[in-house]
Amino acid sequence: MTRRRQVLGGLTVLFGLFAVAILWEVVGTVFFALTVAYVLAPVRRRLAGVGASRRVAAGVATAAGFLGTVVVFSPLLFVLIVRLESVVDAIERAPETVTLELWGFSHTVVTADAAAEATDAIVATAAGVASAAPVLLIKLMLFVFVVYSLLYSERSLRRAGLALVPPGYRDLAGAxxxxxxxxxxGIYVVQAATGIATFLVALPVFLAFGYPSAIALATAAGVLQFVPVLGPSLLIVALAASHLLAGDVAAALAIFLVGGFLVGWVPDLVVRPWLAAETAKLPASLYFIGFTGGVLTIGAIGVIVGPLAVALVSELSSQLSDEFNRIRVREEPD
Known part of the structure; x- marks a missing residue:
């Protein structure tokens, strides 16, 4: 029986790798759907607990995941497609050179080349998104189908997965x-809640500073909460830089200090601690390493894969340390 299990396990790994190679173009979509279903599983169970059928509970939870995904990505698509012309015009209106004066010192910065490169990059990105629209639509449909299937079959999948783990290692699987x-x-729920809080804080700040697209800027600040450590501070720095390019040093300092505190720090100081009990318990440095390494190695899906990989390695290291400590305690004489 053991020999048969070994053969089955080897064949499963072999054909699994073969399937990954054949289906590589949708592996990221399937993995994203798997993680979303993982987070939505408690929602499905709660709906089932109040009397909803398995099909209805899975459908409602899937709809919540779909709407959440659309809410996160739609602002980026809106800027790249609908507001592309206004963004490019704003960059092209920037002066070719800017003289910065502060405390009697002055320095002239040439901005023409940087503005041209930024315009080319934005236009190329928008063109790529537009040309890939049919593929993105297919992947979105696949995402919804996979999430629903995983939620609908959650119980049987959990039993099948647990059956593959030897009894002596099931505590490790649980950890x-x-x-x-x-x-x-932490990646999805906590960041989304913090993003909503960031939008609510950023909107009056940007209105007070008189920005014409305050709602779009506040939405961008909320979406940027999914970028660890830096987050909406990237937007604040960009706004401060735009004021410097216009030669308005006072406005640059004002938005950098006021916006940096209210938009960049207050949501993290107020909202995130409320949900701290459910976060990954992962140091910010390791989280940032996972995020950066994942994005640079495998692209956009690395936002999820990188921190998850680092978190699992951290957990295994903790388990290994505990195991050695238990062995040392047993071996020490009384």
Whole structure:
């Protein structure tokens, strides 16, 4: 029986790698759907607990995941497609040179080349998104189908997965499950809640500073909460830089200080601690390493894969340390 299990396990790994190679173009979509279903599983269970059928509970949870995905990505698509012309015009209106004067010192900065490169990059990105629209639509449909299927079959999939783990290692599987759930919860739920709070704080700030597209800027600040450590501070720095390019040093300092505190820090100081019990318990430095390394290595899906991989390695290291400590305690004489 053991020999048969080994053969089945080897064949499963072999054909799994073959399937990944054949389906590589949708592996990222399937993985994204898997993580979303992982986070939505408690929602499905709660709906089932109040009397909803398995099909209805899975459908409602899938709809919530779909709407959340659309809310996160639609502002970026809106800027790249609908407001592309206004963004390019704003960059092209920037002066070719800017003289910065502060405390009696002056320095002239040439901005023409940087503005041209930024315009080319934005236009190329928008063209790429537009040309890939049919493929993105197919992947979105696949995402919805996979999430629903995983949620609908959650119980049987959980039993099948647990059956593959030897009884002596099921505590380790449980620890990895808990760490993965907290990491994904931190990536999706906590960041989304902080993003909403960032939007609510940023909107009056940008209105007070008189920006013409305050709603779009506040939305961008909320979306940027998904970028660890830096977050909406990137937007604040960009706005301060735009004022410097216009030669308005006072406005640049004002938005950098006021916006940096209210938009960049207040949501993290107020909202995130409320949800701290459900976060990944992962240091910011390791989270940033996972995020950066994941994005640079495998692209956009690395935003999820990188921190998740680092979190699981951290959990395994903790388990290994505990195991050695238990062995040392047993071996020490009384």
């Amino acid at each position: 990895l499950h808990t760490r993965a759930r907290r990491t994904l919860y």
